[in-house]
Amino acid sequence: xxxxxxxxxxxxxxxxxxxxxxxxxxxxxxxxxxxxxxxxxxxxxxxxxxxxxxxxxxxxxxxxxxxxxxxxxxxxxxxxxxxxxxxxxxxxxxxxxxxxxxxxxxxxxxxxxxxxxxxxxxxxxxxxxxxxxxxxxxxxxxxxxxxxxxxxxxxxxxxxxxxxxxxxxxxxxxxxxxxxxxxxxxxxxxxxxxxxxxxxxxxxxxxxxxxxxxxxxxxxxxxxxxxxxxxxxxxxxxxxxxxxxxxxxxxxxxxxxxxxxxxxxxxxxxxxxxxxxxxxxxxxxxxxxxxxxxxxxxxxxxxxxxxxxxxxxxxxxxxxxxxxxxxxxxxxxxxxxxxxxxxxxxxxxxxxxxxxxxxxxxxxxxxxxxxxxxxxxxxxxxxxxxxxxxxxxxxxxxxxxxxxxxxxxxxxxxxxxxxxxxxxxxxxxxxxxxxxxxxxxxxxxxxxxxxxxxxxx
RNA sequence: GGCGCGGUGGCAGAGUGGUGAUGCAGCGGACUGCAAAUCCGUGUACGUGGGUUCGAUUCCCGCCCGUGCCUCCA
Numbered sequence: 001x002x003x004x005x006x007x008x009x010x011x012x013x014x015x016x017x018x019x020x021x022x023x024x025x026x027x028x029x030x031x032x033x034x035x036x037x038x039x040x041x042x043x044x045x046x047x048x049x050x051x052x053x054x055x056x057x058x059x060x061x062x063x064x065x066x067x068x069x070x071x072x073x074x075x076x077x078x079x080x081x082x083x084x085x086x087x088x089x090x091x092x093x094x095x096x097x098x099x100x101x102x103x104x105x106x107x108x109x110x111x112x113x114x115x116x117x118x119x120x121x122x123x124x125x126x127x128x129x130x131x132x133x134x135x136x137x138x139x140x141x142x143x144x145x146x147x148x149x150x151x152x153x154x155x156x157x158x159x160x161x162x163x164x165x166x167x168x169x170x171x172x173x174x175x176x177x178x179x180x181x182x183x184x185x186x187x188x189x190x191x192x193x194x195x196x197x198x199x200x201x202x203x204x205x206x207x208x209x210x211x212x213x214x215x216x217x218x219x220x221x222x223x224x225x226x227x228x229x230x231x232x233x234x235x236x237x238x239x240x241x242x243x244x245x246x247x248x249x250x251x252x253x254x255x256x257x258x259x260x261x262x263x264x265x266x267x268x269x270x271x272x273x274x275x276x277x278x279x280x281x282x283x284x285x286x287x288x289x290x291x292x293x294x295x296x297x298x299x300x301x302x303x304x305x306x307x308x309x310x311x312x313x314x315x316x317x318x319x320x321x322x323x324x325x326x327x328x329x330x331x332x333x334x335x336x337x338x339x340x341x342x343x344x345x346x347x348x349x350x351x352x353x354x355x356x357x358x359x360x361x362x363x364x365x366x367x368x369x370x371x372x373x374x375x376x377x378x379x380x381x382x383x384x385x386x387x388x389x390x391x392x393x394x395x396x397x398x399x400x401x402x403x404x405x406x407x408x409x410x411x412x413x414x415x416x417x418x419x420x421x422x423x424x425x426x427x428x429x430x431x432x433x434x435x436x437x438x439x440x441x442x443x444x445x446x447x448x449x450x451x452x453x454x455x456x457x
Numbered sequence: 458g459g460c461g462c463g464g465u466g467g468c469a470g471a472g473u474g475g476u477g478a479u480g481c482a483g484c485g486g487a488c489u490g491c492a493a494a495u496c497c498g499u500g501u502a503c504g505u506g507g508g509u510u511c512g513a514u515u516c517c518c519g520c521c522c523g524u525g526c527c528u529c530c531a
Contacts, residue, residue: 011461073529146528158460158527172529181528205529228462233528259462260525267524269531296480297470302463302524312469312481319480322494342471350471354479364495428490435492446493455493 003058003344005223006300008231008255009155013346016254018222024055024062025221027213027252029230030112032069033093034078036277037100039290039305040227040261040268046291047258047299047347048225049106049387054343057385065216066109067209068094070116071202076191086192100278103287104294105387113212115203119194121211122203125245126183126196134244137198138174140186146179149240155255156232181237183207206237213251214242224252228259258299264306276305283402288388289314295349295386317396318455320356320383323363324376325393326450333377335385349386356382397455400442404456407441416445416452 003016018024028048031041048066055062070090079086098108115122126142129135134148146152153159171178182204187193193200213221219242226235235255242251263274281290292313297303324330336359342351359379366375383389400406415434422430435445444457 156460156526179528185529229526232460232526233530237528262524265523300462301470304469306469308481309469316480319494348471350469351478354471357479361496423490426490432491439492444493447489447491448494453494457493 003054004346005254005256006346008257011157014254016222018059019220019253022060024059024223025217026052026055026062026064026223026225027209027217027221028064028066028109028224029209029226029234030066030068030109031093031097032072032074033090033097034072034075035093036279037097038268039263039276039278039281039294042101042104042278042290043261043294043299043303044225044227044258045101045106046104046294046387048256049104050295050299050343050347050349051223051225051256052107052109053385053387054347057340058344063111063217064107064109065111065113065213067212068112068114069208070094070114071192071208072115072205096279100282103282104278104291105288105390106291107387111216113216115208115212116192118208118211118215119203121215122207123184123194123196125207125211125214125241128245129183129241132244134240135183136176138176140199140201141174141182142184142198143175143180144183144237144241144244145176146181146240147177149244151243152179152240153236155239156236158232158236181206181233183241206234207241209234209238210241210245210251213238214246219246220250221252223254223256225256225258228257231255231257259297259302262302262304265304268305281310285310285314285401286317286396286399288317288390288396292317292353292388296353298350299347316353316357317388320360320379320389321393321396323360323379324389325397325453326448328369328373328376330376330380331373333374333381335381336378339382339385343385352382352386356386356388400456404442407438407443412438412443412454416454419445420452 004013005016006013026048028044031037037045048064052062052064055064068090075086075090078084079089082089084092102108126135129144130137130142133145135142135144137143184196184198184201184203184207186199186201191202193202213224224235224238239251243249261268263276266274268274268276278290289310290313293305293309294303296309296313336355339352339355342348342355345351356379359375359382363372363375363379366372380389398409415438419431419434422428422434438445438454442456443454446453446455
């Protein structure tokens with residue numbers, strides 16, 4: 001089955017065909033590094049990681065570019081408020097972002113360009129836009145002239161009239177048209193700035209992506225991704241800048257957008273105090289459980305992120321790892337056709353997950369070592385195609401939340417041995433007392449034909 | 458006001474013009490010294506009112522409810 005993706009540009013699910021049969025270029029809008037990543041930031045990372053994995057299976061080479069925005073007014077404000085120098089803030093936040101996304105089993109992008117390393121490219125692009133009559137300088141700013149582009153608004157399907165009618169922000173006096181947006185803005189003393197033909201300043205919000213995408217993927221590339229909220233104005237303006245600078249050439253051929261995350265049914269916001277950061281959640285749940293939660297709804301659907309959902313994802317992974325646990329070892333296998341078909345149908349991860357459940361049941365029902373090993377292999381291959389089941393089952397069951405009573409493994413084994421002796425002596429009262437003692441510390445014992453195993457519950 | 462998205466069983470969540478995924482929870486059973494894990498069985502779900510159709514949860518229209526975006530940044 002060929003890969004199909006929903007293209008925001010056409011509002012239809014389309015068969016994906018890359019420009020070159022042997023290579024795919026994908027650009028995804030990355031983080032502005034002023035604060036720790038929250039669960040809403042993590043969703044696109046996981047969604048496009050799934051897409052990246054699917055593409056790598058289907059095509060010999062993929063260039064996945066995800067930028068780091070390290071110049072932005074939010075960064076300037078945060079630095080001013082906290083006193084932390086801008087460079088330290090962006091470095092520290094970037095490092096944390098990497099750690100957190102690694103914990104979600106998200107592969108790093110092939111290229112992770114930083115805005116501050118591409119200022120010259122942006123200045124060049126802005127110059128081109130001025131030369132072609134699509135931009136103008138005014139009071140130290142450079143603005144993109146939206147009316148100069150006839151086809152503006154195709155991605156978000158808005159007409160200029162509508163936008164002007166709906167505008168709720170005061171129009172800056174230096175704008176020729178209310179819909180014009182900033183490509184370059186002046187920097188005050190103390191603010192980060194770079195010399196340019198229009199004075200010392202810094203880039204506007206949208207230009208960095210146009211410049212970095214062209215630099216790393218060329219004028220036109222295959223897939224551009226990001227959150228639904230970026231469709232307008234960010235992606236619309238990226239398209240405007242890039243197409244006008246490149247004689248109308250398309251920027252990206254497929255536009256893929258993930259839906260929003262709510263928390264316990266409410267919009268996530270700082271004022272509501274329901275702001276889950278990935279970093280905090282990792283103290284309470286394994287990264288894989290967070291990843292599975294983010295994949296449990298289709299990527300274009302809204303996702304309500306709840307503690308109960310996390311608990312369920314943890315339980316689901318317990319079930320899968322339980323199926324993989326012990327002998328025999330999984331046989332080498334390829335992911336099933338059903339699973340790949342689900343993923344290739346616009347990344348239907350919930351359907352893919354249901355196939356994993358079926359594969360896990362098949363493992364539990366398999367009779368005989370050969371059948372069991374084969375079934376385990378099928379489950380493992382399917383899981384790993386989704387970026388799941390990447391650790392050893394025993395390691396999974398030994399994971400403990402931060403601050404949990406840390407009974408050493410030797411101590412646990414000692415108690416298990418003592419209980420075994422009590423059971424042999426038919427002293428079940430003592431055996432049950434030990435079971436309870438361990439249970440109170442979150443250790444669950446399982447007596448099986450091959451002896452007693454334990455896990456943290 | 459404009460543009461858009463969604464409402465599926467107790468919960469999560471796919472999908473489909475006609476034999477009602479999947480998981481969790483519940484109930485019954487098997488297994489177990491007791492458990493856990495596992496397996497088996499068990500549920501007349503598609504917001505609402507119309508329309509099209511032999512037949513709609515699935516297509517069309519109205520309504521209700523929820524929700525996102527509407528430009529320098531919440």
